[in-house]
Amino acid sequence: MKKPRLRRRATPKSRNSVFQPPGTISYVGEDRTEKVHTETILYDAKEYTKLEGIFLERLEDDHVNWFNVDGVHEIDLLEKVGSKFHLHHLLLEDIANTTQRPKTEFYEECIYQCIKMISYDPVENDINQEQVSILLTKDAVITFQEKTGDVFENIRERIEQSRGRIRYSNNDYLFYALIDSIIDHYFIAVEQIGEYLDELEDEIFDEPTKSSLERVQKNKRMLLTLRRAIFPLRESISRLLKEDSKFIEPQIKSYFQDAYDHCIQITETVESYREINGGLRDMYLSSVSHKMNQIMQVLTIMSSIFIPLTFIAGVYGMNFDNIPELHWEDGYMYFWIFSGLIFVVLLGYFKWKKWL
Numbered sequence: 001m002k003k004p005r006l007r008r009r010a011t012p013k014s015r016n017s018v019f020q021p022p023g024t025i026s027y028v029g030e031d032r033t034e035k036v037h038t039e040t041i042l043y044d045a046k047e048y049t050k051l052e053g054i055f056l057e058r059l060e061d062d063h064v065n066w067f068n069v070d071g072v073h074e075i076d077l078l079e080k081v082g083s084k085f086h087l088h089h090l091l092l093e094d095i096a097n098t099t100q101r102p103k104t105e106f107y108e109e110c111i112y113q114c115i116k117m118i119s120y121d122p123v124e125n126d127i128n129q130e131q132v133s134i135l136l137t138k139d140a141v142i143t144f145q146e147k148t149g150d151v152f153e154n155i156r157e158r159i160e161q162s163r164g165r166i167r168y169s170n171n172d173y174l175f176y177a178l179i180d181s182i183i184d185h186y187f188i189a190v191e192q193i194g195e196y197l198d199e200l201e202d203e204i205f206d207e208p209t210k211s212s213l214e215r216v217q218k219n220k221r222m223l224l225t226l227r228r229a230i231f232p233l234r235e236s237i238s239r240l241l242k243e244d245s246k247f248i249e250p251q252i253k254s255y256f257q258d259a260y261d262h263c264i265q266i267t268e269t270v271e272s273y274r275e276i277n278g279g280l281r282d283m284y285l286s287s288v289s290h291k292m293n294q295i296m297q298v299l300t301i302m303s304s305i306f307i308p309l310t311f312i313a314g315v316y317g318m319n320f321d322n323i324p325e326l327h328w329e330d331g332y333m334y335f336w337i338f339s340g341l342i343f344v345v346l347l348g349y350f351k352w353k354k355w356l
Contacts, residue, residue, distance in 0.1 A: 025089070027073045027132075029098030029146060035237050037148050043159055050160070056084045064171055065140035070148040072096050072133075078144075085109060085137050095144050098131040101117055102229065104236040110137040111175070111247050113236070116229035117151060117230045120189040125196060125215065126222055127189060129229055132182065136175040136247050143178060152178060172248045173286050174254045179237075181239035183259055186230060186266045190273070193223070205281055208287040216284065219277045227270050234263040243339050301355065309339050 019215050023241040038054035042063045051058070054067050054077075072095055074079065082092045086109050093102055094114065105112040120127055133144040143152075155177050166177060197219070204212050237260040240251055312335065314323065325331050 019087070021195065025075050025078060025092050025096050027075060027096045027098075031072070032071065032073045034071065034147070036069065036074045036077060038070070038077075039068040040154070041066040041068070041159060043167060045162075048160055048162075048167075050156075054081070056081070059139055060177075061139060064169075064174055066143070066174060067140060068143045068145070068152075070150075072098065072144050072146060073090065080144060085135075085140070085142070087135070090124070090320055091135075095133045098146055100131060100238050104230040104239045106239075106243060106245060110135045111240075111245060113175070113179060114238075115179060115182055115233060115236075117145070118186060118189050118226065118229060119151075120192040122192060122196070125218060127193075127226055129225070134175060134178055136171060139171070141171050141174045141178070151181050155181055170249070172252045173255070174341075175225045180255070180259050180262075183233075183262050183266070187262075189226075190266060190269050193219075193226075193273060194269075197273060201276075201280060201283070204284050204287055208284050208291070213281070213284050216277060216280045220274075221275060223270060223274045227267075227274070230263065230266055230270060234260065234267055237263055296356065301350055304350075305343055308342050308346075312339065314344075 023086065038052075040049075040051040040053065040055045040058060042049040042051075042058060042060060042065055044063045047063070054069065056067070059065055067081070069077065069081070075096065078092050078096060081087070082089070088107050088109070091105070091107060091112050094105075100114045102116055111166050113136070115132050115134065117130045117132045118127055119129075124249075130146045132150070134144075135142040135144075155166070155174075158177075159162050166173060170241070200215060200219070204216075205207075224327075237256055240248070240256045241260060314334070316323065325334075328334065
């Protein structure tokens with residue numbers, strides 16, 4: 001019999017831009033119709049300004065300039081930003097393609113960091129991921145997100161309230177802080193996944209069901225997706241540590257070393273969770289097999305008890321005339337006494353053998 005061929009699912013990249021020349025800016029991702037939200041934050045040690053909208057003309061050399069764009073499906077806005085900062089057309093193409101692998105690329109005009117922002121959904125037991133593109137230029141930090149809502153609120157509060165060293169640092173420190181904030185939220189998602197695995201382990205140990213096995217399989221896919229989002233980031237942060245750049249001061253690299261250590265820790269945790277999840281499948285099969293063995297043990301004991309009783313009842317149920325015991329006056333009573341005696345003896349024997 002001919003083995004059926006598996007059909008490979010086409011990616012958005014292959015559907016939308018496979019025949020387009022390199023550098024063509026084309027949005028690749030989920031269909032979005034919502035309005036793009038933009039934000040401008042300008043600050044230094046003494047002043048802080050936050051504006052709704054992207055005001056590229058407010059670029060100030062003596063301030064840290066943070067331009068945030070929520071929504072990369074508006075190509076005109078990408079081209080406007082690219083024209084202002086002289087961004088490479090291949091870079092803009094990567095920003096618009098939300099299926100990128102986490103990576104770091106060095107350009108003449110900027111450093112491009114592609115990273116996945118991750119959150120865990122406890123209701124659906126799944127992870128939500130969103131691509132974030134962070135650009136570090138000489139004069140500004142620019143962030144591009146797929147949609148509104150991020151993990152940068154703590155950074156905005158630190159800037160506004162002048163907490164920590166962020167107000168006294170340059171663009172490269174803000175670039176690090178944004179990456180570090182995303183990595184820190186990996187720990188939250190991974191911790192929630194670990195708690196879910198503990199609950200699932202208890203469920204499988206106590207009362208395994210078919211849905212338990214389905215959840216284990218779903219966990220396998222979820223952890224694989226998580227690994228694909230986090231594992232390349234280790235190499236990406238390593239490039240920021242090893243390669244010299246005019247956009248990052250040497251003293252800031254020690255902070256990236258801390259981020260790199262966090263990536264290692266998260267990667268190891270995800271790998272251990274994958275092993276635990278694989279063990280849950282084996283535990284499920286063992287639990288189901290053990291439960292089946294217990295049922296079979298009870299049925300076997302019951303059968304062993306009733307076999308001799310069925311034999312006796314069958315002998316005296318035969319239609320022969322010359323069966324002496326059939327004419328005993330107390331034969332019926334003797335039958336039950338003998339049956340009860342067999343039951344007690346067999347039950348005691350099974351207990352003595354510790355089969356019960």
